Amino acid sequence: MAKDTISLSAPKRPGRRPGSNQTRQLILNAARGRFSEDGYAGTTIRGIASDAGVDSSLVMQFFGSKEDLFGAVMLITPHALSRFAEAFDGPEAGVGERVARAFLGIWEGDPADSEPLLAMLRGAMGNEQAATQLREFLEARITELPAARRDDKGESALRIALASSMLVGVTVGRRIVRVPALANGSAEALIHLLAPALQSILGDPDR
Amino acid sequence: MAKDTISLSAPKRPGRRPGSNQTRQLILNAARGRFSEDGYAGTTIRGIASDAGVDSSLVMQFFGSKEDLFGAVMLITPHALSRFAEAFDGPEAGVGERVARAFLGIWEGDPADSEPLLAMLRGAMGNEQAATQLREFLEARITELPAARRDDKGESALRIALASSMLVGVTVGRRIVRVPALANGSAEALIHLLAPALQSILGDPDR
DNA sequence: CGTGAAACTCAACGCTTGTTGATATAAGTT
């Protein structure tokens, strides 16, 4: 498992490395981690480069600028995207549990799915680009509404926006602020409480 | 109204100003605005000083360090604090509406009440001190539980933490990300949707 | 095997940051 002199105290000669051209992905992963952990302003190109084991100028060469790199980090995977879309869509009965399950499922699964969201969320607090992107992501849940509900004076839009924001709040509490009760609680216990609350917002639009 | 050379292109001589010693409060207000708008990392001492119309070193002299100043900004007013405490306390029937109303009321009222919360929230995304403070604020809602529910294997704690986080999410959507449907919606319309959802979480703990 | 492009590092740039004396003016106290 441990090749002798692989990268411990590597002399770091300049020039292209033999073989391997996965460095770009390595940088992107490091950037994902940093941005999702420290937010936009708190993240440094040098820090990302250090995590990826490369020079900071290489990061610039690959991604152009810090802003552009952040944009690349915030790209949500199609997999995560479709899970959300499918959950909001579908029959009205059980929509609460379906949405709760889809949402929490993302955070229990592959970090490649959740880290862009976390980066977007954390970045949205201080970076206008991130705020816009998150806004558009949430808006997308709304514009994808079935036509039947699209002309109810914004009632449905409000319901979906509210439900989405509540889920954002759960993530803030669970992953960012780390409120013990939330961070330690099992996903099942959360779903059990979340589902009825979401159902009361997303369901019966005629009451 | 315009004394000839009063403060337009003021030469800014050093030395104590005649009369008036409210500069400290002026700085604190400027800091509140900046921190609540740009987060911790995104806020600069120089920016605050400029808003307050003073030199940046005066800010340091008054508050010691950026971290300390941030701490002072995050102090929640007793008024806001008691509104939350009272809302969660009280009879179980109607707790959902009471909490929703108290929470949204804070944001409609005096900015001096809401800006510390907003600063805390925005700061919590990238600053550990802020995250801790927000965590403790939310935890306080839990430890102030009536004794009757304190030993239900953390069920009540989870319920309150979840409800609080959802409200945090609403604020994120409304004030930070500015999702149109939420930002433009009236407080009453939101309460109408929020109250039943919160009630389903905070109410009937025996179902 | 030669040549241009791609992957890489190094050294430095101009700028901003938080923080620190040194210094000047006014207020409060004796």
Added chain:
DNA sequence: AACTTATATCAACAAGCGTTGAGTTTCACG
């Protein structure tokens, strides 16, 4: 009036930032 203390600015610091240009090594293709 003299002296201490609080309020203010100024100039500068060391460190860190994003970004750039030049140079070095390997790859891909003819």
